[in-house]
Amino acid sequence: MKDAISLNQNNLHQLPDDVVYPEYNRSELKTGIVHVGVGGFHRSHEACYTDELLGLGMGTDWGICGVGVRAADRKLRDILKNQDFLYTLIVKHTDGKIENRVIGSLVDFLMGCDDPASVIDRMASPETKIVSLTITEGGYNVDPATGEFNFDNPDAKHDLNNPLQPKLVFGYLSSALRKRRDAKIPAFTVQSCDNIQHNGDLTRKMLLGFVREQDPELAEWIEREVCFPNAMVDRITPVTTAADMDYLKNQVGMRDGWPVTCEPFSQWVIEDKFSNGRPGWEAVGAQFVPDVTPYEKMKLRLLNAGHTVLGILGSIHGFETIDECVSDELFAKYLRAFMDSEATPVLDAVDGVDLDDYKDTLLERFSNPNIKDNLARICLESSSKLPVFLIPTITENLKQGGSIKYATLVIAAWCYYSDKGVSKDGEQLEIVDEMKDALHRAAAGTSKEKLAFLKVESVFGDLVQRKSFTDEYSRMVGKLYENPDITQHMQALLNGRE
Structure with missing residues (x-):
């Protein structure tokens, strides 16, 4: 050349x-x-x-x-x-x-x-x-x-x-x-x-x-x-x-x-x-x-929340990129279950968009092996992202009596991520977050009080007062601290065992 x-x-x-x-x-x-x-x-x-x-x-x-x-x-x-x-x-x-x-x-x-x-x-x-x-x-x-x-x-x-x-x-x-x-x-x-x-x-x-x-x-x-x-x-x-x-x-x-x-x-x-x-x-x-609200809500609750689900769970597992996560059948199945069972039921109708087609397209986009989207970038400033991308889905499902189990495991995993700062195999994670120290201090109290992490009010709002959520969260965070192999907990949820 x-x-x-x-x-x-x-x-x-x-x-x-x-x-x-x-x-x-x-x-x-x-x-x-x-x-x-x-x-x-x-x-x-x-x-x-x-x-x-x-x-x-x-x-x-x-x-x-x-x-x-x-x-x-x-x-x-x-x-x-x-x-x-x-x-x-x-x-x-x-x-x-x-x-x-x-x-x-x-x-x-x-x-x-x-x-x-x-x-x-x-x-x-x-x-x-x-x-x-x-x-x-x-x-x-x-x-x-x-x-x-x-x-x-x-x-x-x-x-x-x-x-x-x-x-x-x-x-x-x-x-x-x-x-x-x-x-x-x-x-x-x-x-x-x-x-x-x-x-x-x-x-x-x-x-x-x-x-x-x-x-x-x-x-x-x-x-x-x-x-x-x-x-x-x-x-x-x-x-x-x-x-x-x-x-x-x-x-x-x-x-x-x-x-x-x-x-x-x-x-x-x-x-x-x-x-x-x-x-x-x-x-x-x-x-x-005339009104962008339904479109942005769809994108934030599916694409951005989907990135967060894969980013936090994948980081603990030891993956490095989004496509690596989606190429794993368990992670792809878990993400789709979250989108279908928890995110979609609390979305508004979006004119001109078939939500099933949109979700299919998301999984295809995430699986692109030539776009090496690093999980460290996805998890950047999670304290600003989760209150917008993920937590509203939990709170709306709590009001409607819908499923919260898939999203709750992500919150429990974020606690472990913020506390330990390592994957399940002990590999150091790159955590960049303005609230990193405050999140770490709160998460570090989990061994003594399971709800310690949820008391960061600027992130979680009043979730710590919602018993139906805290019961689920306490059970999951306890099991995760006993066994940090995130895939076992994901599989258990998918199989209805947890």
Whole structure:
């Protein structure tokens, strides 16, 4: 093979024939979207939809300017800048087929921590119609005790008093919207693309909570003028590895300092509520609906909860990836039993979706051997995920008298996981969670008091007071501590013996 070709605008026409690249004129694009949080998911999802739209000649007003607000974002910015903000999307199919596609919708990348004024000015520019976000659950700065904006955060205190030097995304949004209001420029839409239920409503609540404290008159203007559409987003996007870059270099013949891998499946369901125009993403597969609630509930309670079930049980067993779990007949059968017996009965009807087909598709997606989605990533920040993905299914089944046994074993396993931090064979687990220490302390009390873990109220709410749950949980956690071979307990539940 010839020397690998470096990815940049000048070299696009020299790339191998099987690499798809943007043929639209990137220099003519206006940056109608400013996106905060340019991680792998944004680059496999919103940026990909936008690139497809640009390829149809339909979106010249919708180029994307990325924004990093943390010093940790600088490495990605530098790599992308060196590549003229181009990157490769490596789409891996279950049958081994790989599609390599260069994405061109990202046209700039600003570092807020280096030059906050540049970010505020770009957001305030009349050219900007949408500010979108993938800032993860933690980026919304929610006080777990009250559900309101957390003003105890030192960065929030700083932003209240330093509106032109913000550190949190809400400081940037408020300063940019203030400039637009004062200049009589129409408001932009604030569009969350995070995997959070009612993500638009949450963004609105947190921004208004912050702005009411900083500038009450601006808060009134935002309430009137700014739209925050809820959206359901979906595309499995594992962390980029050195092997992905080596594959491009050695097998494809191109150098990319930070490509993105993903599955072929992608879904985006959006409420059609925008302040100042929007791209025609429906032309490339997005769905615009009046109410996204049933779709996001379906996804959170089946896909995301399914990931959690496999992630926690699989970690204790000693698996490393999602596909490894699903290739085990017992884990696949257990997951389907959870989805059929516990998650589905408490879901709403979803217009245009056959839930059995959706679950079949999930199992097929999870089994993709070319998407090595690491369980450590799946279990990241579980304290933020379980209260959204799994615990509501338990509480709703408790109200309706439905089954809770499959989900309860996952909670018991999470206790063991948080306490011991090892698989059943003693292998150390990589646990990344803001509440890691608090969860460990609570779980460590299990040997003396079986319900100790459930007393972390910010995670479990009042579950510890629900006797029908605590009876089931106490029995399961006791057996698991006696015998950490999770497969025996899974099999017993499936056989109706536990």
